[in-house]
Amino acid sequence: MTTITDTTAKSASFATGSEGPAIRVRGLNHFFGEGELRKQILFDVDFEIAAGEVVILTGPSGCGKTTLLSLIGGLRAIMEGSVQVLGRELYGATREEIIASRRQTGFVFQLHNLLDFLTARQNVEMSVQLDAAISVRERKHRAEAMLAKVGLANRLDYYPTALSGGQRQRVSIARALAGEPRLILADEPTAALDSHSGRQAVELVQAMAREQGCTVLMVTHDTRILDIADRVVRMEDGRML
């Protein structure tokens, strides 16, 4: 029972809700392309993030950070190695397990990716709605409360095109957090923003994650925001440093 290499074991049941690591990656290799053009992107990546930790993953462009993030988010299929997210093994996971894992994860993107035909409130509601147990009234209420927290109480019924870049990013943060995820994955959340709004956005993620007790993994090469992290992890050429 003391083994630490048994990463492919069906450990989902005991890790859920326990104090085990939120993310555990073991021996992860990843490749792009086929045949002659096949190129290895990740080399034997091992790392862990404890529940509730705020971690920044940094490194030069093309070092594989975003690929790692998309593997942890269940957005790409894992080729070799083990990725456990909130106690759920994603290697060889079924479609349903992947979707369940995605639903426990909040994503914050470089580009906000808000639905342009929905208002700020409706965009946030889209993530609350994934929980079928929540009533329509509660859903609206939660979306409004979440937008109020990110300082957009007076922009509830604005369409994304009527909001500034910083405001859109804040809507997308509200959307990521409204589903009460246990894990937040953020990819260059400050890249499209000026330094002030960028700072504001990541501080918001950090504060709200703390409040909800959720784990944060943020990919960035914006050195000005490293101080918000509990820990900074560096990657280079597909390897963890």
Place this chain on the structure above:
Amino acid sequence: MWRDLPIAWLQLTHSKAKFTVAVTGVVVAVLLMWMQLGFLDALYRSATSVARHLRGDLVLLSPNTKTFMQLEPFAKRHIARSLGHEGVANVYALYVGMAMWKNPWNGEKRRLFVFGMEPDYATFEADGLEELLPITLAPDVGIFDAASRPEFGPVGKSVRHGEPVAAEINGRLIRIAGVTTIGAGFQADGNFVTSTANYLRIMNDPRSSIVQVGLIRLKPGADSKQVQRDLAAMYGNEMTVMTTDEVVAREYDFLTRTAPIGFVFTLGTIVGCVIGFAIVYQVLYTDISNHLPQFATLKAMGYTDRYLASVVVQEALILAAAGFIPGSLLGMALFAVAKAATMLPMYVTWDRAIEVFVLTFTMCTVSGLLAMRRLRAADPAEIF
């Protein structure tokens, strides 16, 4: 599902202009379907107006007759042979021919159908025909179809007002003693009914032995299918024996498949469907393409492929519904116009409405299902 945000609706209606264009496309398709199916139905109704109302159980036709629009003659003596069957109560002959009518008001000539029958039995049902028929015992007297095209002159109106009307048919002056309603068709624009004796005079053909339709009435309780089989066996290939239902079915079949005019309207309906399909597909495909990163984001959040697919189908169904209602109202309005202009029996029926409804929804669903394939391009791995 019903508690979810109606994102199909919200996406479609976000741009009012785009939505209007899409719905207009469906409206045009629906309108086309109504008109084409309406004409097809009118063609069917008018061409079968006699066949559908034959007052008999079995019909005798020449084996060469493929349609009521072109009845081939046969020897009248064949009809009487049926009387030998114990199930047959009576037999009747119906003479059908075409003659030239001269409009008594302006002298214009036009072809019309002339029906000849014994004055004591109306061989088909038409408005008041049975009561009027005995008048035709008198020579050179007949009954005119008031639903004939107006080019024949205001015969119906004048007769109803008690004014005497007489017109030349095949150069013979005939008194119109009454009017009935049969309806104009694509083959001939008008109808005229008279006695066998008058018919033969008008046709200038003294051979009463050549007839076009034989009608058999069965005794109560006789099995029409059985009698049909017996008679068919007796006649061999000399005569065709059909039930009245079979006659109508064959007529419909001939019109929709064999006759080019039926094909034209069927083709028109298909064209309507294709237009609607192309427009709906284009709208949905563009909408999906423009929102690929957003749809991919929804997938990343944990929405299933099935959810996104259902959004596309919902959009297709919304377009169908939004186009069907105004399209149908317009179609009905155009029916009224077409009916007044052509005297064709254009009717708005539940059958027609259901037919157009089913076609519209099928068209939109197929567009939706095809447009849905575009969703595969929404890859959540590409959005980071």
